[in-house]
Amino acid sequence: MTPAIQIREVHKSFGAVQALRNVSLEIAQGEFFALLGPNGAGKTTLINILAGLSRADHGKLAVMGFDVTSQYREARRALGVVPQELVFDPFFTVRETLTIQSGYFGVKNNRGWIDEVIHHLDLADKADTNMRALSGGMKRRVLVAQALMHKPPVIVLDEPTAGVDVELRQALWQFIRKLNADGHTIVLTTHYLEEAEALCGRIAMLKQGKIVALDTTKNLLESFSARRVKLRLSPDYLPDDLQSMLTQRSETSYTLALNDYSELEKVMSRLREAGIAAQEIELLQPDLEEVFMKIMSKH
């Protein structure tokens, strides 16, 4: 099957700053994919090049098999982008904005789909309100709606939940999950790593314009994230032969690193032998934030 997104050896510089360095990436149709990295890593530059807002110095990019420069019409028709900046046209109402956006893509008589998207994004009572009068959260919803007007098979969301309240964030993800379940490929950038962890099947991490990690979320969590146990002991003492496993010591607890969870039994029996009781045991789940920090410090 044609990949939803194909990026090959892409380079981009702004003056002396190398924004992207030999980035190659392939995203299959139907994936929920995260593009992560610190500010300035090149995520938005990559999205902009994919969307035709910016041009690569070198390399090839395709959306649903269509080259973003030589077949830009087909490529852009296949792509819906939710931009990071909260932009809007102050001359128009929500419905006018969506009708106009449909028209730009050559979609006429789009009322049915506009109504459906307005309903899903809970914009119904604001449909005839001027964009200027909307709150930030509402404007964000309209941006999502605009990206969906031409029913693109590939949807890119550039930090869609930045500055958005919890309620909207959850409603938004529910809707995006539904779109993904309906077959849309979703590419997401976010600084909320727990969102990427919960939603995305595969992750690419960018640092200073280079891809430093690219794997399934599961593999990244397993290979980079240590299993740990947090113990509160009585008496408050850790036997000498367990000291090598200690990663963190707080006033009331010890955090030990485990190679795998079977090591926990060894720890517990050693504590028993030493006459130490474990008053509290907490298994710490590996999380993406830890993986992210490790990868970023490694490169």
Added chain:
Amino acid sequence: MPGFPTLFYKELLRFWKVSFQTILAPMLTALLYLLIFSHVLEEHVQVYDGVSYTAFLVPGLAMMAVLQNAFANSSSSLIQSKITGNIIFMLLPPLSHGEFFLAYILAAIVRGLVVGLGVFAMTLWFVAVPLKYPLCVLLFALLGSGILGAMGIIAGIWADKFDQLAAFQNFIIIPLTFLSGVFYSIHSLPQFWQVASHFNPFFYMIDGFRYGFFGVSDVAPGLSIAVVASCFLALSLFTLWLLKIGYKLRY
């Protein structure tokens, strides 16, 4: 051209929604020019035989309104979209540079013509102006507003800030308009300024436009058509090239 009708419609809707500012205000300005200049100069100046100064002034004022508003439409729309960032909504869809150009320039022409027509209609209360060659009037109005529409696109793309656009308008557009013979015949100027006026394309737009009303002009109408049409073509090609390479739009 699937996206063109919508972009054109959006550009029309944009100025229509603020028509008080984009249509009525320039009509009022032109009317004030007419009232004041005709009051002061009617008794003292006669440019063409049998044509009163007020009548002479009307086509010039109408054309000035056409030109300034055509420029204002495309330039202000683009700079606002760039500064607020909503230009992205036009850059993400599969709109070609040709569609982009046509939509902006046609909307500029429509606004120019609507304001020009409004100015002309208002002046009918004050003075009867003959309309000898209506097609000539229409041709110069179309080409003139097209030229200024293209200049508006160039200025809107080039300017990063409102004050840069204001500089373009105040230091290029307004001097060229005022020195084009809106208020006088260039034959009343000293020799140097007469020669200088012949290098001002705006002069040919006004002179040819006025010829359509009175059948009299400072230079041959054929020359005016040639100059104005060449300017339109050259500026259109330049604007299309800028849009094609994505100058200051697609980095």
